[in-house]
Amino acid sequence: MHPFNYHKPSTLAEAVALHQGAEDPAYLSGGHTLLPTMTQRLAAPSDLIDLEGLTELIGIAVDNGTLSIGAFTRHAEVAASTEVQSALPALAELAEGIGDAQVRNRGTIGGSLANSDPAADYPAAVLALNAVIHTDRRQIPADGYFRGLFETALEADEVITRVDFAIPSRAAYEKFPNPASRYATVGVMVADFNGTVRVGVTGAGPCACRADAFEAALSARFDPAALDDAELPAIDFNSDLHASAEYRVHLVRVMAQRATARLASL
Amino acid sequence: MNLTLTVNGAEHSLDVPANTLLVELLRTRLRLTGTHVGCDTSQCGACTVHLDGCAVKACTVLAAQAQGRSVTTIEGIGRPNGTRNGSPDDLHPMQAAFRDCHALQCGFCTPGMILRAMELVESGGTLDNRTVREGLEGNICRCAGYHNIVKAVLAAGDAMQEQSR
Numbered sequence: 001m002h003p004f005n006y007h008k009p010s011t012l013a014e015a016v017a018l019h020q021g022a023e024d025p026a027y028l029s030g031g032h033t034l035l036p037t038m039t040q041r042l043a044a045p046s047d048l049i050d051l052e053g054l055t056e057l058i059g060i061a062v063d064n065g066t067l068s069i070g071a072f073t074r075h076a077e078v079a080a081s082t083e084v085q086s087a088l089p090a091l092a093e094l095a096e097g098i099g100d101a102q103v104r105n106r107g108t109i110g111g112s113l114a115n116s117d118p119a120a121d122y123p124a125a126v127l128a129l130n131a132v133i134h135t136d137r138r139q140i141p142a143d144g145y146f147r148g149l150f151e152t153a154l155e156a157d158e159v160i161t162r163v164d165f166a167i168p169s170r171a172a173y174e175k176f177p178n179p180a181s182r183y184a185t186v187g188v189m190v191a192d193f194n195g196t197v198r199v200g201v202t203g204a205g206p207c208a209c210r211a212d213a214f215e216a217a218l219s220a221r222f223d224p225a226a227l228d229d230a231e232l233p234a235i236d237f238n239s240d241l242h243a244s245a246e247y248r249v250h251l252v253r254v255m256a257q258r259a260t261a262r263l264a265s266l
Numbered sequence: 267m268n269l270t271l272t273v274n275g276a277e278h279s280l281d282v283p284a285n286t287l288l289v290e291l292l293r294t295r296l297r298l299t300g301t302h303v304g305c306d307t308s309q310c311g312a313c314t315v316h317l318d319g320c321a322v323k324a325c326t327v328l329a330a331q332a333q334g335r336s337v338t339t340i341e342g343i344g345r346p347n348g349t350r351n352g353s354p355d356d357l358h359p360m361q362a363a364f365r366d367c368h369a370l371q372c373g374f375c376t377p378g379m380i381l382r383a384m385e386l387v388e389s390g391g392t393l394d395n396r397t398v399r400e401g402l403e404g405n406i407c408r409c410a411g412y413h414n415i416v417k418a419v420l421a422a423g424d425a426m427q428e429q430s431r
């Protein structure tokens with residue numbers, strides 16, 4: 001790993017100032033994307049700014065139909081949180097399905113969303129649950145957040161502080177995990193807000209997206225069969241060693257139908 | 267940078283370059299070579315240690331991130347140094363179960379398997395074939411196969427519960 005300067009700021013303002021003053025800086029959260037990239041020498045930041053301990057990034061709270069999760073919350077904490085389990089069990093289950101236990105003990109929700117890996121799990125939930133991404137300077141609605149492959153609406157020095165999820169009447173997440181990494185080959189969250197359904201899809205294209213025709217079909221009739229002929233999202237489907245584009249097209253519909261079937265049978 | 271941390275109960279204060287990984291600190295500086303490096307990229311779990319009681323892959327944690335914290339490695343789980351007498355009783359129940367169930371061949375993955383398995387048992391959930399296999403998702407064994415490892419974790423689960431009664 002190339003040498004770098006390590007900083008551990010004690011306030012959010014200090015973290016941003018350090019970022020602005022450094023040559024080629026990066027924020028460090030759980031490190032489970034950034035550090036492997038650095039040990040493989042695919043990235044060589046001049047300065048790492050550790051976000052651990054910043055109070056603005058900590059905490060889980062439920063208030064007025066919203067579940068709020070601090071950016072530094074680790075996946076294992078989301079999975080084990082009784083607040084999340086009772087307000088939004090689908091999100092606790094999603095977190096429990098990320099990678100493996102050691103990854104969940106380190107990786108954080110803020111790091112996952114800042115990174116926007118096309119196969120990451122949280123992005124499907126952010127879109128399906130109409131989340132708002134809070135940063136040190138503004139609030140970004142889910143629909144404007146994901147811009148492309150590893151590309152988000154964040155500015156270079158912007159810090160995610162927390163994510164506010166709207167609590168639906170019911171929701172379910174189904175993923176087809178890559179058997180080695182557990183990343184989503186395709187993952188779909190179906191969320192029902194009193195008859196208005198939102199569907200978030202990850203793993204299929206360059207970044208997470210909504211499936212508009214699926215949402216319309218399920219809002220009209222909440223039944224897996226309603227998705228039999230519904231149109232797929234108009235995206236460039238990924239094709240790689242793990243799954244062809246054709247296979248992912250198939251998986252998007254099947255994962256959405258499984259999530260719907262789980263909810264419909266309750 | 268200057269770093270203070272506790273490793274297997276002993277406090278250390280060291281000067282290390284900022285780009286030192288926790289696993290490098292353990293193996294190279296402290297000579298605790300029981301923690302292995304299989305992949306270097308958080309895939310295999312051979313480098314698993316406990317950081318404040320949580321199983322983590324030490325190849326994907328900076329030494330700096332362990333500042334002020336407590337680390338436990340495979341060297342730190344049996345009878346404490348100085349009280350060992352070379353008998354099987356020196357072993358932690360998880361180590362003893364791996365030995366009894368033939369849960370290792372080359373032993374390369376074993377320290378990581380054992381540290382993660384201990385956390386799994388200590389977390390107190392139900393232990394069965396499925397939960398153990400899922401719980402060890404982040405640890406790869408390339409020779410013994412998983413059957414006897416699962417057997418060992420289930421046996422140690424019983425022994426550890428017995429012990430804590």
Ligand SMILES: Cc1cc2nc3c(=O)[nH]c(=O)nc-3n(C[C@H](O)[C@H](O)[C@H](O)COP(=O)(O)OP(=O)(O)OC[C@H]3O[C@@H](n4cnc5c(N)ncnc54)[C@H](O)[C@@H]3O)c2cc1C
Pocket residue numbers: 026027028029030031032033034035036051071072097098099100103106107108109110111112113114115117119120121122158159160161181182183184307308309
């Ligand atoms: C073996 C393995 C398996 C995995 N499996 C899965 C899986 O199944 N599903 C899944 O979704 N993910 C998976 N991951 C990824 C894991 O969830 C990562 O932890 C996560 O994507 C990144 O979070 P982090 O906290 O580790 O971020 P870091 O690695 O610390 O940072 C990632 C990027 O985000 C930036 N950043 C971090 N925090 C912030 C912030 N608050 N504001 C602005 N920028 C920030 C950093 O500068 C960096 O560029 C896996 C990882 C590994 C190693």
Ligand code: FES
Pocket residue numbers: 302303304305306307308309310311312313314323324325326
């Ligand atoms: S060496 Fe750390 S996971 Fe393989």
Ligand code: FES
Pocket residue numbers: 369370371372373374375376406407408409410
């Ligand atoms: S015993 Fe050889 S890798 Fe597991």
